[in-house]
Amino acid sequence: MGFNKIHKTTWLVSIGITLLGGIFSNLAAREFPHRAKVVNLENLTHNVKRITLQPQDPTSFAFTPGQYVFLKASDEYIAEFKAQYPAGRTHTSRAYSCASSPSDPSQFDLIVKHYTAPPDKDVPPGIVSTYIHEHLRVGDMVDLSDPSGNLYTGSDQQTERPIVVVAGGVGASPFVGLLTYWFEQEINLKREIYFFLGVRSARDLLLHEQFSRWGETKKNFHYIPALSDPQDEDNWQGATGYINVVLDNYFKESLDADVYMAGPPIMIRFTRKVLDAKGVNSDQIHRDSIRVR
Ligand SMILES: Cc1cc2nc3c(=O)[nH]c(=O)nc-3n(C[C@H](O)[C@H](O)[C@H](O)COP(=O)(O)OP(=O)(O)OC[C@H]3O[C@@H](n4cnc5c(N)ncnc54)[C@H](O)[C@@H]3O)c2cc1C
Structure with a gap:
């Protein structure tokens, strides 16, 4: 087999693996290994709230600055939402950026906008942001994914650029x-x-x-x-x-x-x-x- 043919075969196999990997990772259910308690809720604007969360196990929940987590709405809320909007969307979690520094591992903030239905459309409101804005109370527990994202990696630490x-x-x-x-x-x-x-x-x-x-x-x-x-x-x-x-x-x-x-x-x-x-x-x-x- 010439170099080109070997190269082409390897490339096709690797594309195949990548595609299959992508499909399976999308099919795989997102996991929510962390639980956190809502310790504060605060209105920042007419449609934005800050929620302060206390991870149940701060040693296992570590994020780097700028990362986000997926927050899952409760099963009871999702069941009610689906009963009210049977033809609506079906996701149960959404990504929210960590809006505080990781230097205090005992608690962290999320800042969440409420996505209401657009005035000109007969569609349901945003599922998860409505859960956060209208259903979450201080003392409630929420399920969270592992933090992810690489908005900030610290790669520019050695420079003095603005x-x-x-x-x-x-x-x-x-x-x-x-x-x-x-x-x-x-x-x-x-x-x-x-x-x-x-x-x-x-x-x-x-x-x-x-x-x-x-x-x-x-x-x-x-x-x-x-x-x-x-x-x-x-x-x-x-x-x-x-x-x-x-x-x-x-x-x-x-x-x-x-x-x-x-x-x-x-x-x-x-x-x-x-x-x-x-x-x-x-x-x-x-x-x-x-x-x-
Ligand atoms: C990396 C990342 C970080 C993020 N960080 C933040 C953050 O820090 N803070 C934040 O507030 N958000 C953040 N988001 C956005 C957040 O993840 C959600 O997308 C947002 O909260 C809306 O989710 P939802 O479930 O409430 O709305 P959805 O249910 O997804 O609905 C979204 C909008 O679509 C409308 N809609 C519903 N059904 C239909 C339909 N059939 N046709 C047309 N329109 C429809 C709804 O009324 C609503 O206005 C982030 C997103 C990403 C990807």
Whole structure:
């Protein structure tokens, strides 16, 4: 057998294994080896809540900054939901980013937006976010997957390049944890950190006071919130427009930075175009696409 033929056969076998692996990993039921107790629930905006969870066994539940976990709705709730919406979707768990630093293993936060039914569609509300917003109570137990995701791997620790964070709406969640972690590690003493947060109007600005305070007190930290659809009553003096445009206008020249993004796929796509045009290396761009479907 010539090199080409061997190479082709090996390639086909490896593609086959990869495809089968993918199919089986999708078929395999997601596992929820961790239990955690709800110890606090707090409204951050009109449709975003922060839940604080205490893992039953903190030694086995270890996450790195920026990772996410799948949270499973209770069987009773799912049964009720299915009875109410027999033709609705059937998933029972969803991914949520850890919104606190891992430095305190005894508890951690999730920040969750409530996905209601779009006003123009006769469809059920979001299954898991409705469970979290309307059914979870302090003292309840929830089932969680192992943490996963590699938004932040620490691969840029040796550089002093600026860090640029771009978040859309609830895409700010992983960065609440990551920014806290960076401040704990004093990364901001040697690197500039720019935090761009895009939301629709002032009522959607989550943790605005905390981020503004960080902007005033944390060295080299710059908070740039932007509203894409400011309302008259917002009296907004800050940046307006989509966050990719705000970013484009902020850095006029080329940019050499490590960039972290989380938000809706469309925000990621347009921001990526801006970063490419500014010459940011693709291996310096890290992202979590918060796809809701
Ligand atoms: C890596 C990752 C991290 C994430 N982190 C976060 C986070 O930190 N915080 C956060 O809030 N979210 C996060 N998400 C999103 C989250 O995982 C869920 O997608 C979100 O909570 C919606 O799930 P749900 O079960 O409530 O909604 P779903 O049941 O999936 O419904 C979603 C929307 O579709 C509508 N819908 C339902 N049925 C139909 C239909 N037949 N036709 C049309 N529309 C329909 C619903 O009304 C709802 O508006 C993350 C996602 C990923 C992938």
